[in-house]
Amino acid sequence: MQFLEDRIRKDGQVRPGNILKVDSFLNHQIDVDLLDEIGKAFYEQYRDEGITRILTIEASGIAIACAAARYFHVPVVFAKKAKSRNIDGEVFTSTVHSFTYGRDYQITLSKKYLGPDDTVLLIDDFLAVGKAMNGMLDVCEQAGAKVAGIGICIEKGFQEGGRILRGKGYKVTSLAIIDKMEDDGTIVFRKD
Amino acid sequence: MQFLEDRIRKDGQVRPGNILKVDSFLNHQIDVDLLDEIGKAFYEQYRDEGITRILTIEASGIAIACAAARYFHVPVVFAKKAKSRNIDGEVFTSTVHSFTYGRDYQITLSKKYLGPDDTVLLIDDFLAVGKAMNGMLDVCEQAGAKVAGIGICIEKGFQEGGRILRGKGYKVTSLAIIDKMEDDGTIVFRKD
Numbered sequence: 001m002q003f004l005e006d007r008i009r010k011d012g013q014v015r016p017g018n019i020l021k022v023d024s025f026l027n028h029q030i031d032v033d034l035l036d037e038i039g040k041a042f043y044e045q046y047r048d049e050g051i052t053r054i055l056t057i058e059a060s061g062i063a064i065a066c067a068a069a070r071y072f073h074v075p076v077v078f079a080k081k082a083k084s085r086n087i088d089g090e091v092f093t094s095t096v097h098s099f100t101y102g103r104d105y106q107i108t109l110s111k112k113y114l115g116p117d118d119t120v121l122l123i124d125d126f127l128a129v130g131k132a133m134n135g136m137l138d139v140c141e142q143a144g145a146k147v148a149g150i151g152i153c154i155e156k157g158f159q160e161g162g163r164i165l166r167g168k169g170y171k172v173t174s175l176a177i178i179d180k181m182e183d184d185g186t187i188v189f190r191k192d
Numbered sequence: 193m194q195f196l197e198d199r200i201r202k203d204g205q206v207r208p209g210n211i212l213k214v215d216s217f218l219n220h221q222i223d224v225d226l227l228d229e230i231g232k233a234f235y236e237q238y239r240d241e242g243i244t245r246i247l248t249i250e251a252s253g254i255a256i257a258c259a260a261a262r263y264f265h266v267p268v269v270f271a272k273k274a275k276s277r278n279i280d281g282e283v284f285t286s287t288v289h290s291f292t293y294g295r296d297y298q299i300t301l302s303k304k305y306l307g308p309d310d311t312v313l314l315i316d317d318f319l320a321v322g323k324a325m326n327g328m329l330d331v332c333e334q335a336g337a338k339v340a341g342i343g344i345c346i347e348k349g350f351q352e353g354g355r356i357l358r359g360k361g362y363k364v365t366s367l368a369i370i371d372k373m374e375d376d377g378t379i380v381f382r383k384d
Contacts, residue, residue: 029305030254030268032261058251059270062222066255069224076222078251082293101274113221 001175003037004153005189008176014185018156020178026153027060027125032067038175039067042123042151045173046072049148052118053077055140057096057107057132060125064153068123077114079107079139092142096135099128107135109143116144127152127174130161137170149173157190193233193367196345197381199226200368206377210348212370218345219252219317224259230367231259234315234343237365238264241340244310245269247332249288249299249324252317256345260315269306271299271331284334288327291320299327301335308336319344319366322353329362341365349382 013021025031051072056065057079065076082105090111097104114120122136133150140147147170155162155174158181165172177190205213217223243264248257249271257268274297282303289296306312314328325342332339339362347354347366350373357364369382 023302024304025267028269028272028302030258030261030270032258032268033265035258036262059254059272062251062254063258063268066222066224066227066258069222070228073225075217076224076255077220078222080220080251110215110220112216 001041003034004176007031007034008154008178009187012187014181014183014187016183018158018181020154020156020181020187022125022154026064030063032063035063035067036070038064038153039069039071041175042068042121042173043071045151046121046149049121050119051121051148053114053145054121054123055079055109055114055136056123057081057136061123064125065123068121068151072121075113077109079109079136081105081107092139094135094138094142097131099131107132107139109139111143114139114143114145118143118145119148120145121148121151123151125153126156127154127161127165127172128156128159130165133161133165151175154178193229195226195229196368199223200346200370201379204379206373206375206379208375210350210373212346212348212373212379214317214346218256222255224255227255227259228262230256230345231261231263233367234260234313234365235263237343238313238341241313242311243313243340245306245337246313246315247271247301247306247328248315249273249328253315256317257315260313260343264313267305269301271301271328273297273299284331286327286330286334289323291323299324299331301331303335306331306335306337310335310337311340312337313340313343315343317345318348319346319353319357319364320348320351322357325353325357343367346370 149171152174155177157177180188341363344366347369349369372380
């Protein structure tokens with residue numbers, strides 16, 4: 001999507017190690033008007049899919065999932081990264097490796113909020129190797145929920161996550177796919 | 193606010209130890225239409241205060257802060273609970289004790305996203321003893337930002353956080369204040 005590529009070019013910052021910082025508008029400070037455009041873009045792709053819930057992982061995914069859910073008028077459910085004292089009852093869990101934080105963590109989702117009657121849109125800010133997304137897909141499989149698709153703001157197309165997920169037959173909608181980042185700040189987006 | 197009190201009565205669950213679970217609509221599953229009403233209620237209280245940024249803490253506060261920010265058309269900034277490899281540059285930090293998770297943690301906010309020119313609305317889902325809010329106020333003080341007020345969805349009025357903050361002169365807007373919870377599920381709200 002042109003609007004997101006433009007914003008990444010304007011405000012994104014490339015750091016050594018293929019890190020793209022978008023913390024001025026997406027995952028530390030949040031531009032809610034941009035978020036609304038992102039939510040609408042996902043809605044236009046999945047409006048006829050009978051979505052019943054939008055699933056994401058805390059924390060950066062929450063704002064994006066809510067922006068989309070406003071268009072669908074369905075609930076957001078977010079997987080939690082730590083076992084809270086305040087989640088009781090039965091839960092789905094899956095183990096995820098975070099490259100950002102350099103450790104494994106467990107995601108937890110109450111069984112009350114995902115089940116076999118659900119058709120789910122999974123949403124996250126980034127897709128790189130796909131570890132967090134695989135955790136969410138694992139939870140959907142445990143719940144018997146149907147996955148209608150995967151909505152991603154920024155896919156690092158030079159890493160294998162998107163290719164593998166598409167190879168498995170998932171519909172992956174990435175609003176911006178980066179094929180190359182250079183240490184001088186150059187960003188090459190994949191053409192539609 | 194009647195709409196939130198009604199929803200708490202309908203879907204909130206009281207657990208021993210003065211725990212109120214609202215995870216079916218506010219902090220695990222999220223009802224985005226309810227969130228929109230919450231955001232609008234905060235806007236009506238602070239629309240004339242010259243708010244430049246809305247500050248919250250990950251994770252449950254993010255959705256609420258974004259719902260409010262849509263009305264104000266200002267950015268949300270959320271303090272992070274873990275030191276990410278992806279935050280670089282100068283940061284404000286403050287230490288917070290979490291009763292939910294039973295440990296201390298540090299909140300981190302990039303200095304780029306809060307400063308002396310800001311007039312801030314602080315938002316969170318719950319206010320009890322006020323530890324998380326004190327961490328955010330500490331960050332605002334470090335930044336030299338003006339605090340216009342504090343917007344809370346659910347205040348546990350039988351704990352001291354709200355009283356202390358109001359005593360210090362802060363404007364605290366709690367959409368529902370609970371004065372008493374009984375183990376049989378009875379919830380007594382403070383009258384306006």
